[in-house]
Amino acid sequence: MEKQNSKYRWVVFVSILLTYLLIVSQRTAPGLISDQLMKDFNITASTIGLLTSIQFFAYAGLQIPIGILSDRFGPNFFLVIGALLTGIGTLIYSLATNELVLLFARLLVGTGDSAIWVNLVLILSQWFKVREFVGLLGIAGMAGSFGFLLATVPFSAWITRSGWRPPFFTSGIMVVLCGVLLYYVLVKKPKTFEWNDTIPKKQKKPREKTLILLRRIFSTRQAWATFFCHFGTVGTYVGFIGSWAVPYGMHVYGLSRSDASQLIMVGLFGAIIGAPLTSWISSRLDSIKRPYVIVHCIVFLCWASFLFMNGKPPVLMLTIIFFLIGYGNGASALTFAIVRKSFDIKEVGVVSGFANMGGFLSAVLLPSIFGKVLDHFHASASSVGYQYGFIIPVIFASLGLVGGLIIVEKRQEVLQSQVN
Template identity: 30%
Template sequence: MSNPSQTPTYLPSYPPLRLALAMWALAAAAYMAGFFLRVTPGVLNVPLMRDFHLNAAQLGNLASFYFYFYAASQIPTGIANDRWGPKALIVFGTLLTGVGTLLFAAAPNYPLALAARGLIGLGHGVAWVSLLEISARWFAPRVFGTMSGLSLGAGTLGAVLAQAPLLAMSHWWGWRWTLAGVGVICVLLGLLAWGTIRNSPHQRGYRDYLPPRPPTSAREVLRGLRAVWGWRNTALLFVAPSGVCGAFLTFTTLWGAPFLEQHRGMSGSQASWMIAAMLVGFSAGGIAWGRLSDRLRRRKLPYVTGAMFALLGFAQLSLWPQAPGWVLWTVQLLSAVGSGAMVVGFAWAKESVPASLAGTATGVHNTGVMIGALVQLPLLGWVLDALWTGRAEAGVRLYGLHAFQAAFGVLMAWLVVSLVCVLLASESHARPLEAARPQPRLRAEA
């Protein structure tokens, strides 16, 4: 790979749109496959509990292993992206995701299934940052926001395909053969990315959109991590998405489908379609809240409003779980749209620290997004097991309505904490932090 610092300045033109889209499409396909695999435990909860002899806590831990490794990969991904470029990460991550999926499909026992989910999370953990880097390098800056929205939409499409379509395929071919097929597709995507993707347009004879930048050393990253926590908003905005987004991920990834099937009388297909609709609402909400925040030049108001919508959804699940069907659909879709307000936090976190720490703040914030789900998935399983009455069917535990109410009550309480954190955060008014403005630093308040 050529050194970015040696990028030619005499190249004739920027890359044609069709070539840029080809680069983006491969990276987006890898991201979509990982998103598909993220939410599969919810759809496959019955065969997974049956075949691996799992209780709710174990199933929650199986789903959360993805998030453990995904969250742990975020900061190293930033360093690797600077040093080797997005192509290496996309190829490595997609191949690792494929290997992890094949291992999961063949896993004879629970410990090996956990290890496989960890590999999937680690492989997919590099996908989002790499996809954004491809978008920034191959497309003009004026369309970066559009490409970011399309990228998030690609991930949502993967999650939607992991609902009713995955359920149907698992009925036709069995869940193991279905996931094995997805693993093979991931390996093929990785090989195709290796032969097709280029880090920068100049490697295909075109002009670059981004100027060259020196790679960031691990020491610089650690120094930035220490510095970024000195700013008050960092901690508050780190906690906020753990509830606003974490509760949504926990419901749609795993515990929503069993509740809807066991206590709302839905078939597996109907529950999958409802969760798919919520995923689409989340994606649409992210775009809408982001645009509103930019237009108002305010971060707190859209975030608070979205968090309140999300809180309303889990309050209904906990306090009025047997609400009429039209109420359930309306409130849960509104809650999903509200959860999409978490995207405002990325811009807000960057604007809450000096420009030199903006990249580090983004990495810290993205880790906070995943913290909620990786804790809540097994925590809700523990709550369900603690309130289990002994009912089972075909070797699969069935949990009573009061157990689900208590579990969703945990998410409701977590969302209250997140909402308080958003209210306490300082408004940035969509402007970078000025050096002359009084700095809300933690150590200054001590």
Template identity: 30%
Template sequence: MTSKRYASPLLGWIMWGLVAHLYLVGFFQRVAPAVMVDELMADFQIGAAVLGNLSAAYFYAYAAMQIPSGMLADAIGPRRLSTYAALIASLGIFAFALSPYLWLAYLGRFMIGASVAVAFVACMKLAGHWFPTNRFATITGVALLMGNLGGILAGIPLSEAIALFGWRSSMVVSGFVTLVGAMLIWVVVRDDPSERGYASFAYAAQLDGKKLSARESLQRVVKQRDTWLLFFAGGLSAAPLLVFAGLWGVPYLTQIYGMERSQAAGLTSTMLLAWAIGGPSLGAISDRFRRRKLPYLAANVSAALLWGLFLFADIPQPLLYPLFAAMGFASGGLIVGFAFAREANHPAVAGTVGGVVNMSILGFAALLQPLLGFVLDRHWDGTLLGGTPSYSADAYFFAFLWLFSCVLLSVLALIPVTETRCDMSTEEL
């Protein structure tokens, strides 16, 4: 029998946190190649364009799985979905770490991306059941914080681990951590508080048996104009940060500024840490003032200005730290976009809309990573450093110009979006 009493916030955070752990793992695997560029190029005898594709195999799979992930979250629930995903992710990590062949490394990265793709959507779905609606942007921001902790672990800690034990052994350890996480999710997590005897925060439309088919859910989401505007706003604002911090930032800082790899990784981790702080901070501001559009637009305008400063100004090395921190913080406005898109659609399609919007972020990153590698190779002057290509400042300028352009376009995408004032859509099923 279900009680009218809500579960304690602590229990909700435990349930949610175990699923969010998979998001942390996913973020770790997403940016890990940035600190093993030289090792990957040497082990597989590849250049920048191929390396970009190897890293982006994760993004291709992640983006392709977003819509199916949303529909699966609605259909089978976040507990089962996250458990299966963590198991597959661990297998993919082992395949990547132990692969003697490039094709198997590609397969491993693809498996990792496809499986961890469910994490963020599952977190959003679970939050709708265990927490009230007016805390959704804040909780989604904490998810970004969890993810970025994974990104930070893939910075200096992973760099040092690689120096001591090698990249393959370091990746194997992360595979075992993911496997343990799968077991904990299955044993502890429940999709709805009613399964523990508590009242649920889910909307009645989600619990009264009126379920849409996967096709109907997707149709409702894609017919909503604001879904597409927020799709482009999110992807175009976040992908540049993921591409820079996740792959090309470390080689840029080592080759152009002459930094050691650990120092460069620390600098890109600063960007990720600020992004982790910016997400929940901007989400909380949005929740507090019951506004979505203004804080999101202000954050994206700020990010565009900062990327322009980075690209067109001669920034001394000590000032890169506050600049990267400001860029990361402003990019956290992305979190408001998830709550924004959820409220613009019916509560019954929360998982599907989360998948559609999240697809843009990794989808654009998947396109940008090899694109930047292609631009770098086209402007390469033939210089080798330790047997791997070294690129000039001009080559990086032309590559990073694409990142700046994306953030500008994200601002334009947000302007026509209709404000929701933090209220869920009340349209009929």
């Protein structure tokens, strides 16, 4: 029985999506309680930015090592360990007594989370054919957006009712249980089946040395294109909503926590639509570059509009802006469609890690720099500090647009990859 023709592959797919959905919710849920943490632990806006940054720093820094190890030793073990570390880190976060424990907990969450997406891409590559892979990648992106959605109104309402610790404790338990589920589905159960090797031994080539592989990949235009694409769309969105979006809505517009999280939820609806719709448009046009460049242009203009309107656009326009920025985040699934169609299957892990690192390097830098801008102006409760802070995502989004423009279309290679 071949993996790519078995019914069991759908069990694998659903299990991975459930885990991914829950883990993604914990990427941005701490942003709901930024002001509470500042009050409870007597910490500054810069420290809040550091909390978010250290999580994404671990995530970004481990992307390439995780990609290399997963390509070489297989993705199953790393996905299970990643889920367990994320769950344990969330549990520690819920029990924290000072800012040092908070920092350690977010570092642990970032370390575990770093193993999730790269290995998700690899596992889908192994269990599904190329034509299925592109569509399922859009669904996976949509599942991640639902995870972000959980961290808005539902999680905010839960925090308002019971305080912030019980929701994070419960979420940690659920993620740990998902790690146990993945062990059974990916490691233990498949041992009872007999799988046919889909790659004949004669076609297998000796592995390239790691340094040579990295040197070759880092010198390719396509790899850097994916890096900057993710840097511009994912990092700006995740970095902002994971740290300053809720305080921005509360301080600048006078919204309640629940209302501010509803504003973010609009962006998440955009992200939910963005992944499958943009993948469908790309398939219809037989092009990844054209729709992706348009998406990057829209994201850049959205961030720039904050500057043009002194950090406080009208509420209706703000809603539209968040929707479009969210759409761009969802459309970023095209980054990995580029990776899958441009590189050999043995290199998908490390290139996916490199591309993903771009997005979360941006997410590392944005919250911390944004927090320093707010502290500099002593204006975290007014639009002045935010107005200057929005210069950062504008610059980052412009780099994403550059990435989209330097993508090299390889349509003929798609047919070859489907045959292989």
